[in-house]
Amino acid sequence: MAIYTCGHTTPDSDSICSAISLAYLLNKIGREATPARQGEVNPETQFILDRFGFTAPELKTSFAGEEIFITDYSDRGQAPKDIDEATIVGIVDHHKLGDLTTSAPLECWIRPVGCTNTIVKEMYDYHKVEIPKEIAGIMMCAILSDTVIFKSPTCTDLDIKVVRELAQIAGIEDFGALGMEMFKVKSAVEGVPVRELILRDYKPFDMHGSKVGIGQLEVVDLTIFDAVKDELQADLDKLREEEGLHTAALLLTDIMKEGSEVLVSSSDASIFEKAFDKKLENGKVWIDGCLSRKKQIIPFLEPAFA
Amino acid sequence: MAIYTCGHTTPDSDSICSAISLAYLLNKIGREATPARQGEVNPETQFILDRFGFTAPELKTSFAGEEIFITDYSDRGQAPKDIDEATIVGIVDHHKLGDLTTSAPLECWIRPVGCTNTIVKEMYDYHKVEIPKEIAGIMMCAILSDTVIFKSPTCTDLDIKVVRELAQIAGIEDFGALGMEMFKVKSAVEGVPVRELILRDYKPFDMHGSKVGIGQLEVVDLTIFDAVKDELQADLDKLREEEGLHTAALLLTDIMKEGSEVLVSSSDASIFEKAFDKKLENGKVWIDGCLSRKKQIIPFLEPAFA
Ligand SMILES: [Mn+2]
Ligand SMILES: [Mn+2]
Numbered sequence: 174m175a176i177y178t179c180g181h182t183t184p185d186s187d188s189i190c191s192a193i194s195l196a197y198l199l200n201k202i203g204r205e206a207t208p209a210r211q212g213e214v215n216p217e218t219q220f221i222l223d224r225f226g227f228t229a230p231e232l233k234t235s236f237a238g239e240e241i242f243i244t245d246y247s248d249r250g251q252a253p254k255d256i257d258e259a260t261i262v263g264i265v266d267h268h269k270l271g272d273l274t275t276s277a278p279l280e281c282w283i284r285p286v287g288c289t290n291t292i293v294k295e296m297y298d299y300h301k302v303e304i305p306k307e308i309a310g311i312m313m314c315a316i317l318s319d320t321v322i323f324k325s326p327t328c329t330d331l332d333i334k335v336v337r338e339l340a341q342i343a344g345i346e347d348f349g350a351l352g353m354e355m356f357k358v359k360s361a362v363e364g365v366p367v368r369e370l371i372l373r374d375y376k377p378f379d380m381h382g383s384k385v386g387i388g389q390l391e392v393v394d395l396t397i398f399d400a401v402k403d404e405l406q407a408d409l410d411k412l413r414e415e416e417g418l419h420t421a422a423l424l425l426t427d428i429m430k431e432g433s434e435v436l437v438s439s440s441d442a443s444i445f446e447k448a449f450d451k452k453l454e455n456g457k458v459w460i461d462g463c464l465s466r467k468k469q470i471i472p473f474l475e476p477a478f479a
Numbered sequence: 480m481a482i483y484t485c486g487h488t489t490p491d492s493d494s495i496c497s498a499i500s501l502a503y504l505l506n507k508i509g510r511e512a513t514p515a516r517q518g519e520v521n522p523e524t525q526f527i528l529d530r531f532g533f534t535a536p537e538l539k540t541s542f543a544g545e546e547i548f549i550t551d552y553s554d555r556g557q558a559p560k561d562i563d564e565a566t567i568v569g570i571v572d573h574h575k576l577g578d579l580t581t582s583a584p585l586e587c588w589i590r591p592v593g594c595t596n597t598i599v600k601e602m603y604d605y606h607k608v609e610i611p612k613e614i615a616g617i618m619m620c621a622i623l624s625d626t627v628i629f630k631s632p633t634c635t636d637l638d639i640k641v642v643r644e645l646a647q648i649a650g651i652e653d654f655g656a657l658g659m660e661m662f663k664v665k666s667a668v669e670g671v672p673v674r675e676l677i678l679r680d681y682k683p684f685d686m687h688g689s690k691v692g693i694g695q696l697e698v699v700d701l702t703i704f705d706a707v708k709d710e711l712q713a714d715l716d717k718l719r720e721e722e723g724l725h726t727a728a729l730l731l732t733d734i735m736k737e738g739s740e741v742l743v744s745s746s747d748a749s750i751f752e753k754a755f756d757k758k759l760e761n762g763k764v765w766i767d768g769c770l771s772r773k774k775q776i777i778p779f780l781e782p783a784f785a
Contacts, residue, residue: 248580261576269583270567274554275576276781278633278773281589299605327584467584475582 176240176262177233179209180289181251183375186218190315191244191289192230194308195265198293199242201302206242209233211253215373217318217359224351225310225343245289247271247281250377265292267319267327268467272379287332288319294335309342317352318359321391321428325464353393356428360392367401367408371423378471380478383419386412389466395427395434402436406456409438419478420445426464433463435470448477482546482568483539485515486595487557489681492524496621497550497595498536500614501571504599505548507608512548515539517559521679523624523665530657531616531649551595553577553587556683571598573625573633574773578685593638594625600641615648623658624665627697627734631770659699662734666698673707673714677729684777686784689725692718695772701733701740708742712762715744725784726751732770739769741776754783 178196180188192208199206208230214222222229237258247264248271249256261273263280267289284292290312297304304312316336320328323336340348362370375388392398398405405423413421420439427433436457437445451458463469484502486494498514505512514536520528528535543564553570554577555562567579569586573595590598596618603610610618622642626634629642646654668676681694698704704711711729719727726745733739743751743762757764769775 264576264587267584270570270579270581270585270587272578272580273576274578277575277778278573278591279576279589280591281570281576281587283585283587283589285584285586295605299601472583 174240175205175207176242177209177236178206178242178244179211179230179233179236179253180244181246181376182211182253183372184210184212184218185215185245185374186221186318187289187315188245189214189218189230190221190311191265191293193227194290194293194304194312195242195244195296196230197305197308198297198300198302202300207231215359216361217355220355220358221311221314221318224314225307227307227311243273244293247273247283248378249273250379265289265296267292269471284331285329287325287328288316290315290319291329291332291335294339304339304342306343309339310345313339313343313345313348314351314355317348318355321426321464322349322352322356324428324431325468327465327468356391356393359390360394360397362390362392362397362401367404368412370401371405371408371412371421376466377416378475380419380475383478384417385420385422385474385478386416386418387422387424387466387470389424389426389433391426391428391464393427393429395425395430398425398434402457406436406438409436413438413440420474422470424463424466424470428464431464432459432461434459435463444477445474448473480546481511481513482548483515483542484512484548484550485517485536485539485542485559486550487552487682488517488559489678490516490518490524491521491551491680492527492624493595493621494551495520495524495536496527496617497571497599499533500596500599500610500618501548501550501602502536503611503614504603504606504608508606513537521665522667523661526661526664527617527620527624530620531613533613533617549579550599553579553589554685555579556685571595571602573598575777590637591635593631593634594622596621596625597635597638597641600645610645610648612649615645616651619645619649619651619654620657620661623654624661627732627770628655628658628662630734630737631774633771633774662697662699665696666700666703668696668698668703668707673710674718676707677711677714677718677727682772683722684781686725686781689784690723691726691728691780691784692722692724693728693730693772693776695730695732695739697732697734697770699733699735701731701736704731704740708763712742712744715742719744719746726780728776730769730772730776734770737770738765738767740765741769750783751780754779 178192196206196208237255242263265282423436424433484498502512502514543561548569571588729742731740
């Protein structure tokens, strides 16, 4: 039985690229594997796949009876609905430890680094498998994406070292330029429905019993949102109602100015305000230096719900 | 702040030895670490520590405000009571993925192998740290203990390879003989109170809402229990009542005959009987080939509670 490698719901580039890079590795060490994805490919990821000649992994949302090697998450909120009927044979991830459990031993490669693909690189080295040029390319792009070209506080020395190694294998001389090109693709929001923008990189959380949903958009210039900010705010209210969320938020991250404007819709905004010791103005606040949802939002917001 | 390395409640040799071997490794890579233990040292472990010149790690049951690198478990049932007030910086384990969660990224080295110390060896290799002779000795003994000298179905080729490497480092020519010596120490039950025997290697589980406790005693000859079996059975009933368990069981494992007699006290024994498709006789049943609680008991018993 083939193992499916698959990342989280609303897949980002790391989820898609790690599914591909991990599946290749597993096949090389004699474990039949097929990459999959739980949702649509976003424009940034499509750019990466096109750049290195890959097609998107198979779309798959049901895994009952299958073996799955999870990439880029470890919580039930981001898993397929029927994950309890699947066998989780492994997890490779770089987030906090989530609430997935298993009934049999498995392998977990979880590290506090900037990107899952940095850890997949460790797995290639452990198994002494050579990384093909194209696979190295998509792994490198995923790391540049997750670490916001090394600017994110989640970025570690290991991420930088691995990008340099992968760039060499992929034959990319100026990976910084490729990263910027990638983020420009990511910044293309014109004509995109606001709901699609909110959900493009959206993660649901269970914070001590309260449902919280947080999206993030990383762009090279925040002014592109000026015309749609009110619309985004209104749609956050709508999303919160539809999904029964306590709080819905959207991070508009300016990777050049290195900070995020956070749009917040909440049934009790004081929780958010206390968590960050900041007052919202018309449901918005600028948080200077904030680039990472994982490291600069979740660890402060979650305890505020305790 | 020093990191505490610490295994599960009712520590076995793997929990104690991995706390020591991991702490040494962390110190070597510049992370101050102190080994700890959550409970008394059992006779087998004491034999190992004496054999290689170690004293037992510090007894510590409260970790509020501390950093902890967990070894040999990943579920709350085996964690310190105040684990939520500690920061889990890492987990190295070889069991099914438990229900511990964290609010920040961490490192997890979890593998489906026979012993945590096999994975700690992988960590030494990853960090290119040389293993001292004495540390290699206790790591080797822990693997021989957890894998029942390679007889357990949990034992993998990697465990065997690592034992050979560690034996070489430790300068032990006949590791099989040392293993048998160790299991003879483990088999010494004369004069030990029955409750102490039940709890010597005891693990609590939450099986779909039902509390289940399972102890295991591995000996070289089962007849040593003949005189105390009734007393053990009566004390299992008592333990079940005291702890509000649905089921309390004790595996009497004969490592030479390669099987286990299981003593069961249950508020509904039919669950156990269905799980293993066997009838209990006077609350007892022999399961041929059963050496591993983790691999041959839990994966069958847990689904029966679903
Ligand atoms: Mn990621
Ligand atoms: Mn163990």
